[in-house]
């Protein structure tokens with residue numbers, strides 16, 4: 001009902017704000033768009049591709065009703081990058097370093113800025129559905 005829609009709208013604003021800040025951070029440029037599947041065998045190695053612009057689309061399509069569901073997809077971005085770039089060559093190392101920075105920034109923003117009343121209200125909606 002109306003209250004539920006208010007809660008989910010607040011969640012979308014919170015998640016959109018985080019995602020837009022990540023997209024603007026030049027450290028994370030490699031993560032802003034889907035990896036070009038011309039990349040040799042990317043889809044062989046990575047089962048579930050994810051990127052920041054797809055996160056934003058998912059938010060707009062109301063895919064996430066809890067922060068936890070959003071985090072699961074956001075974590076795919078850096079986890080995929082670590083899996084696809086295991087080697088010692090400088091490009092791999094550079095991507096891995098940015099993947100680790102992305103992981104830490106996502107967690108820090110959520111811990112610092114997530115209103116626990118909002119998250120509790122979202123979990124209640126999830127349980128009621």
Ligand SMILES: CC(=O)c1csc(NC(=O)C2C[NH2+]C2)n1
Nearest residue numbers: 030035080081084085091092095
């Ligand atoms: C987003 C992501 O994980 C990504 C984009 S390019 C890339 N890796 C390379 O370009 C090659 C360097 N060793 C593979 N990884």
